[in-house]
């Protein structure tokens with residue numbers, strides 16, 4: 001499971017979603033699991049490694065019958081010589097029976113870049129994902145705010161929501177953030193230094209699911 005450590009920076013839980021019971025003693029509470037920053041949180045990861053880890057992650061989720069929505073930053077597809085393989089990693093999500101949503105093209109913060117630039121980033125983030133979904137007779141319907149930033153003031157927030165609704169989106173809020181992404185940087189740094197001890201010590205991402 002440790003091999004998943006470097007894959008996806010944000011494992012987010014959405015309470016009251018349409019999925020599974022957390023535990024037997026909480027029978028009426030449910031979570032929807034979402035994973036952000038696809039195809040991979042790390043820009044340093046070669047496409048082959050992205051493919052390998054995506055397969056491992058998705059096989060596990062499918063075997064465990066865990067429904068998941070993955071949120072895409074399409075800018076992460078555009079690595080020289082790797083575009084096709086990175087798009088294929090997204091396709092794997094759909095082939096495994098999961099769904100993809102929009103997380104903007106470049107992961108821009110609505111709180112930082114302003115409404116117009118953020119809207120442009122959201123639109124730019126649709127093209128490949130929408131095409132892939134259409135091949136599975138699915139529509140692009142979920143949006144996740146990068147950094148969970150929903151606007152610095154109420155008016156911006158309302159304008160952004162109206163924009164998303166007009167484009168057919170349902171906003172995917174977060175009620176539990178595993179903060180698992182924080183280990184990716186530590187893991188990468190240790191790996192770069194060939195520090196096998198530290199990379200081995202990095203906890204499995206899914207250990208936060210409790």
Ligand SMILES: [Zn+2]
Nearest residue numbers: 036037146147
């Ligand atoms: Zn993100």
